[in-house]
Amino acid sequence: MDTSLHMSAQPQTPLAMNAQKFALWLFLVSVVLLFGALTSAYIVKVSETGTLGISLPTIFLWNSALIVCSSVTAQLAYHFAKKDQLAKVKMMLVASAVLGIAFIYGQLLAWDDLMAMNINFVGNPAGSFIYVFTGVHVAHLVSAIVFLLIMLYAAFRFKVHSRKLDRMEMFVTYWHFLGGLWIYLYVFLNYYN
Template sequence: MDTAIHMTKKPQTPLAMNAQKFGLWLFLVSVVLLFGALTSAYIVKISETGTLGISLPSIFIVNTAIIIASSASLQLAYYFAKRDNLPALRIAMVVTGLLGGLFIWGQLEAWDALVAMNVNFVGHPAGSFIYVFTGVHVVHLVSALIFLAIMLYASFRLRIHSRKLDRMEMCVTYWHFLGGLWIYLYAFLAYYN
């Protein structure tokens, strides 16, 4: 008599995810919800007041190109990290940081342009929302710059390499997300103004 146990099904492996990556994705979902609520409130406010939109500052187009270029340079940094090319990784990260700083400077220029058009934070519903959209986005971009600086420091400590990319992947994901978010905001404001 054969007493061997025969398994007909292969045991399933449990779903697993890096806890930090999971936390990042939860954070990104909350940012999507925040901006979804803000854009919904904008649509409701504009439809209630019948307020005409305003002309967007042309610097927003330049900022869109800058944020796309910064995403490309950070993707290049990730490419170099996967190939253990640390000098090129560092250069690409510095370029990304400079482009991020240039984007923030461009947002400040956009606010100056809005003030020059007599669109202040208080007194113009569409203008108020534009300041809030861009201001909250800048706050998130500053946090991404801090994350980028931490990753640049980690590259000098040899903590980023082809076998240890989790934090680099998180940095890239967050940066690309903010780039996509800006493109959405710009398209939204261009459509509704």
């Protein structure tokens, strides 16, 4: 006897996901692909030309510390949002913004250091890639700071709380992703230089 005829059909619930979160994850995948392509091109170009030996500015190390600290403050903002401690959320978001802006300023200082070492955007392929890596990362960080400012505005309007964390989760995910991406780039550039 065929048992499939006797089984009652259970309605299946469709797999659901927040559309904005899904779009964020698609965007993050595209950023991974972009930087994967850039790092692959860097490896190929450097192996062809043999232009290694660029000393990275020490400010990159300080910038790495800044980005890690900003991830900690962003995570704390999320933690305090889950507990409805709005004053602490605001304080941690402001701290993240200050650290993010300090990171960007540090990258500008690093570019000055590179130019002082006679490593310009044009001329040395490895140097060109360093400018591209850091420039594209800074552009993404600027977009994350805009997102952060939107979250800070929402916090001041009492729209960040434990019952409405989707946007805060998205912000923290994006912020951590950019922090991790910078650490990857820093380690990669140190290894290949």
